[in-house]
Amino acid sequence: MFDSPLSASAYEVLQVAPTADDEALRKAYRLRLRQTHPDTGGDAAMFIQVQRAWELVGSAAARAAYDRGHGFGQDPVHPDAAAQWSGWRAPAPRTDTRPRARSQGKPGGRRREQYLGLIREWAGRGVELPDPYDPALVRRAPLQIRRLLADALAEEATARIVADLGMGYTVWHDVAAGRHPDEKIDHIVLAPSGLYGILSEDVGGPVHVRRGELVGDAVAGTPIADLIAGIRTVSRAARVRFGAAIVVVPDDDVVHPIDELGKVRGMRTVVCARSALPRLLRLGVTGAREIGGNEIFDVRTRLNQTVRFA
Known part of the structure; x- marks a missing residue:
């Protein structure tokens, strides 16, 4: 879902800035879990998105990879990184x-x-x-x-x-x-x-x-x-x-x-x-x-x- 050109980014789903530190990110995740949990009147589909967002940015390694692939890094995207991104290009012919x-x-x-x-x-x-x-x-x-x-x-x-x-x-x-x-x-x-x-x-x-x-x-x-x-x-x-x-x-x-x-x-x-x-x-x-x-x-x-x- 986060690879869609229309979807909110993982940070937007968690309602936190891409520059937030690890502790702020963790607090935002826990808050969004409570807000979206179906048992407390939240939206089940959004609850699933919150969990998926955490999977993408919840660890240092996952967050670094996500930032490189989605243009959220502080430095410009390296040309090689752009070349490796294939999710939005036309599919290659099947062999x-x-x-x-x-x-x-x-x-x-x-x-x-x-x-x-x-x-x-x-x-x-x-x-x-x-x-x-x-x-x-x-x-x-x-x-x-x-x-x-x-x-x-x-x-x-x-x-x-x-x-x-x-x-x-x-x-x-x-x-x-x-x-x-x-x-x-x-x-x-x-x-x-x-x-x-x-x-x-x-x-x-x-x-x-x-x-x-x-x-x-x-x-x-x-x-x-x-x-x-x-x-x-x-x-x-x-x-x-x-x-x-x-x-x-x-x-x-x-x-x-x-x-x-x-x-x-x-x-x-x-x-x-x-x-x-x-x-x-x-x-x-x-x-x-x-x-x-x-x-x-x-x-x-x-x-x-x-x-x-x-």
């Missing part, structure tokens, strides 16, 4: 030969291109940046720019998970679902367990569901409603029936790995932790219709003929 899911489109491609254009405009002002993914640079960037990178990373993470499910799965990434370029479905997955529209979301902090919508301190707009609207657009155009809408979020941002919400706006909807997505796609969503035999080829053909990429 293994294991059977993988059929895949079309470029996950996170639109968001990553937008990020690179805006970060260079904001920080470089026409000059080529040595490293547009330098952690210190990213953390200083405006929220709008960091959100684009976070979206790209979330989409790429989901794409890797689905690809590893094997040849029985087909996935379309960055599918246009309206007239505006930003009206899109991050992923459409055709699986033996059903047909799903998926949103890969990362707002940098805990999220909850209230009245069928995703809510949280940094949640913008109505992500679940927008996902369902996009699914209906594609469903009508391709004449296919989706089994469910799935919102995938980082593991640390939710308490329950799989939260089936029932029907939201007439569509079965699930909020799912990223690590639980393979299990959900294999077993299916409660009430979603399985797709098998010749039907799976028919649905794939209809989508191939209809899908446009954002």
